[in-house]
Amino acid sequence: MQTLSTAVETKYAQLQAALREMGRVVIGFSGGVDSTLLLRVAIDTLGTEQVLAIIGDSESYPTRELAEAKKLAEEMGARYQVVKSKELEDERYAANPSNRCYYCKSDLFSRLVAIGKEQGFTAVLDGNNADDVGDWRPGQKAARELGVRSPLMEIGMTKAEVRELSRELGLRTWDKPAFACLSSRIPYGSTITREKLTAVEQAEDFLRDLGFAQVRVRHHGEVARIEVASQDITRLLDESLRARVVTRLRELGFKYVALDLQGYRMGSMNEVL
DSSP: OTTSOHHHHHHHHHHHHHHHHHOSEEEEOOSSHHHHHHHHHHHHHHOGGGEEEEEEEOTTSOHHHHHHHHHHHHHTTOOEEEEEOOGGGSHHHHTOOTTHHHHHHHHHHHHHHHHHHHTTOSEEEOOOOGGGTTSOOTHHHHHHHTTOBOHHHHTTOOHHHHHHHHHHTTOTTTTOOOOOOGGGGSOTTSOOOHHHHHHHHHHHHHHHHTTOSSEEEEEETTEEEEEEOGGGHHHHTOHHHHHHHHHHHHHTTOSEEEEOTTOOOTTGGGGGO
């Protein structure tokens, strides 16, 4: 830990202490930067048998991300379980209100809590970090109602600090781009369907295969609004590449393909709230 800042080293020790106090933990695991760090530290601190990672498999969770989460768990030697989520069957969720995430997390966390009780675990955890405080995250309300804890948030560890510690621990997710469920690509009030989610997933897969690491395809009915990192906007405007993107997205059912000149920014759909 020679390269860690004093602040991160202190928070790392606090995280380990908090986990020891919890004893046996279930972790909602997505394979993202935060939950991967939490899982790794939990295993290192408590031992493999005291930790269970649960991966939610749903229509709004890309197939690539599901496969990656399983691979990461296996690389860390973690015990994990995949739970099938069926949020689209909940009309409240499918209607896509601004608190959509509340219904999704209520369903998922209820399953995690039930599994934890059944198998003798003492705490259920998620990967929210200190930067998530104050952000529009209705899922946090569901977590609080069900007693789910967020140890990274509790010790005040920010996203940048999560990345710093992840890099020190040799986690390949340390610089993984931020990710949110596919439903976040659909404007509030516009019904979420499997067809829309599939179109978004395939469009984003195509763009990632072209080398765009940070990308969102926002689904506005007949219009696909593409967000890429600001430094990638010029590349996407290359004539031959642009033509390939337009052709592929039209094949996926979009009539119009637009590039957002503001570039990628987290939670752009929340700008209307």
